[in-house]
Structure formats: structure tokens, C-alpha cells
Amino acid sequence: MTLHEIANKILQMNKIGITFHVSPDGDAAGSVLSLCQALRKIGKEAYMISKDAISYNLSFLPFSNMLNGECVKPKDGTDCVIILDCGNKERISAELDNFKGTVINIDHHMSNDLYGDFNYVDVNAAATAEIIYELINILNAPMDSDIARCLYTSLVTDTGSFRHSNATTTTHIIASELLKFNISHSDIHSNIFDNKPYEKLKLTGYVLSNTELMFDGKLAVMEISKDILNKLNMILDDSSDIISQGLQIRGVEGSVLFREVDGGVKVSLRSKKYLNVNKVASVFGGGGHVRASGITMKDISLEEAKKLVLNQIKEEI
Incomplete structure (x- = not known):
């Protein structure tokens, strides 16, 4: 049509x-x-x-x-x-x-x-x-x-x-x-x-300081647990600005952010040039674009979600 x-x-x-x-x-x-x-x-x-x-x-x-x-x-x-x-x-x-x-x-x-x-x-x-x-x-x-x-x-x-x-x-x-x-x-x-609450900047700092590099430095891995959100007394409505900072690291091709939510885990994926994150997301029922996609994983722990998604990214990256 x-x-x-x-x-x-x-x-x-x-x-x-x-x-x-x-x-x-x-x-x-x-x-x-x-x-x-x-x-x-x-x-x-x-x-x-x-x-x-x-x-x-x-x-x-x-x-x-x-x-x-x-x-x-x-x-x-x-x-x-x-x-x-x-x-x-x-x-x-x-x-x-x-x-x-x-x-x-x-x-x-x-x-x-x-x-x-x-x-x-x-x-x-x-x-x-x-x-x-x-x-x-x-x-x-x-x-x-x-x-x-x-x-x-x-x-x-x-x-x-x-x-x-x-x-x-x-x-x-x-x-x-x-x-x-x-x-x-x-x-x-x-x-x-240029309109972020102070708590959002504190959260960003926490996430960045705990970011891991995997697969020979090609992937930046971030996570946000419900515990850290409770500690900062904040509700996170958007994490796109946080995950995008992972792509600013030299030598990184992709960035993934795991966010613990009620009933499961939300996963955001971003890439620069060759990693097809939409292909990764589609394996778990998610989707979006080649360079930016997302997944909602229900009834799963943060660690379980990380293991599954990272194994899939390893095959693609």
C-alpha cells in the first residue's frame, strides 16, 4: 500500500x-x-x-x-x-x-x-x-x-x-x-x-564505571539493576543516552545495555559499522534497525539474559 x-x-x-x-x-x-x-x-x-x-x-x-x-x-x-x-x-x-x-x-x-x-x-x-x-x-x-x-x-x-x-x-x-x-x-x-536530572548523571557515571569490554574490546557491556535504581531513588524512562556512550570507546563496534525491570530484562543494542544488532534481537523476539535494536525478555534474571544475548552477539561480531 x-x-x-x-x-x-x-x-x-x-x-x-x-x-x-x-x-x-x-x-x-x-x-x-x-x-x-x-x-x-x-x-x-x-x-x-x-x-x-x-x-x-x-x-x-x-x-x-x-x-x-x-x-x-x-x-x-x-x-x-x-x-x-x-x-x-x-x-x-x-x-x-x-x-x-x-x-x-x-x-x-x-x-x-x-x-x-x-x-x-x-x-x-x-x-x-x-x-x-x-x-x-x-x-x-x-x-x-x-x-x-x-x-x-x-x-x-x-x-x-x-x-x-x-x-x-x-x-x-x-x-x-x-x-x-x-x-x-x-x-x-x-x-x-542538556536537561538531565542529577540522579540520571549519577546513574550514568555508575554504569560507565562498571562497563566491561568483551570480544577483544569490540563490545561494551553495561547493566542497570533494580537495586541501583532504588538506591538512587529514580525511575528510568530512557537509557538511549547511556548506551550510546559505549560506542564512544575506541575500538568498540557494539554496545549492549541490560536493564532489569519488573518481570524480566530489557536489552538495548547499538553498533557502528558491521554488527547487525537487529539480527541479534530477532533471535529473542525483539527487533528494530541494523544499528539500533531492542529486546524485552520476560521471566528471566539479569545474569541469564546476559548469558543468552552475549552468546548470540559472539556469533555475529
Whole structure:
């Protein structure tokens, strides 16, 4: 299905819920916020669904206060739910078991399960926001500074401030078009990256000081236990900035972070040039991108998760 066909399906709907993946990052939040505003501009009764509250460093985004974890399922009379930036049904941040309307799935992850009634997945897009930018134009929804700020934030976060290999000429062209709406890229960067609680910096220091190098120094291995989070009296909503620091070590090709959560372990994987972390993640039911992927491992200890995943990485690295 083409994006124009997706747009035509959306135009046939009136009341539309929009959601994303659990623990939404900048791309998920920015994409949902921008599409919701755009649909309202063309007369749709659009609203956002989320079981998660938005993280503190994204709270500067327009209308982000509406992503507060209170609307967790489609409202009565909803014609359609659009799910953005979510590769599989289990990770949707909404309760959709009893929803009988249309589900539209828009994403850029190669591991997407195509779970929607209608699916559009562009694995060449650096961020789902690239797709949403194009969709907004197809829908003839007027762009403004609020929408531009949300989309630019998505691009910045999913490309690592445009330094990752997924950033293309298209990414930079879209970014330049968004900057025409008088948004401050400096303020956006500051809100995202220079806005950490003191406890987060202490946690980062702890994790880095206990990082191990494996496989001839090619892999940085990090972990965060529930004990250390309790000790620092903090709730960790995003660890992407911590794991990315593992890639800053000279000679390292990949970085893996094991985080103990209620009911299991979350695993984040990143790589530089040749390690396909999506291939590693897919073995355990996870997925994402070639250079950035994640896994949720249920009913398993931290040590057991490390043993399984590290053995798989050893085969790939």
C-alpha cells in the first residue's frame, strides 16, 4: 500500500486515535504529536492514546501534556487508530483488544510485523517523522511552527543529532524545510540533551564505571539493576543516552545495555559499522534497525539474559 493510499484511508475517517510504542522516544512522541495536530487542522476529530507518560526531556513539545497516560484505549465512536513507530502488536502503548475499527500501521522498522488492517513501512526512512512529514503534505494539512518543532525533534533523536548512518539527504532536506518555520534548533537540542536530572548523571557515571569490554574490546557491556535504581531513588524512562556512550570507546563496534525491570530484562543494542544488532534481537523476539535494536525478555534474571544475548552477539561480531 502506498502512502497516498494510506492518506485516502485516513481522509475517509472522522474520529481518529493515534498511538505509538511503549516507552515512547523522541521519534514516537514527535510523530504522534505532529500528526494529531495536522489531522485537527483538516477537520478530523483526532486525539492521542498512550499508556505511558512522556519523558521529562520531551515535555517541551507542543501538546505533550496530553500524553499523560490517562487515555489508554480508543474513545467511543472512534473510526480508526493509527499506530506510529511501533514494530509489533505487543509493544503498542494502547489497549486495543476490544477495538473493532480500522487499524493503520505506519513505521520505519524493518522488523515490523505488519499487524494493521493497512500497513505502510518505509525502512529507508531515518525516522517515522520523515513519513509523517510526507503524509502531512499529501493530506494538504497546513504546516506550522508547532508541528515543525515536533517533527524536527523526531529527526534529531532518531539520527543521533544527524550523526548516525541512517541520516540521508532526504533527512537533511526535511530538516531544512522545518527550520523555515522559525523554530530554534538550539533550544530543541538543549531541551533534549542538556536537561538531565542529577540522579540520571549519577546513574550514568555508575554504569560507565562498571562497563566491561568483551570480544577483544569490540563490545561494551553495561547493566542497570533494580537495586541501583532504588538506591538512587529514580525511575528510568530512557537509557538511549547511556548506551550510546559505549560506542564512544575506541575500538568498540557494539554496545549492549541490560536493564532489569519488573518481570524480566530489557536489552538495548547499538553498533557502528558491521554488527547487525537487529539480527541479534530477532533471535529473542525483539527487533528494530541494523544499528539500533531492542529486546524485552520476560521471566528471566539479569545474569541469564546476559548469558543468552552475549552468546548470540559472539556469533555475529
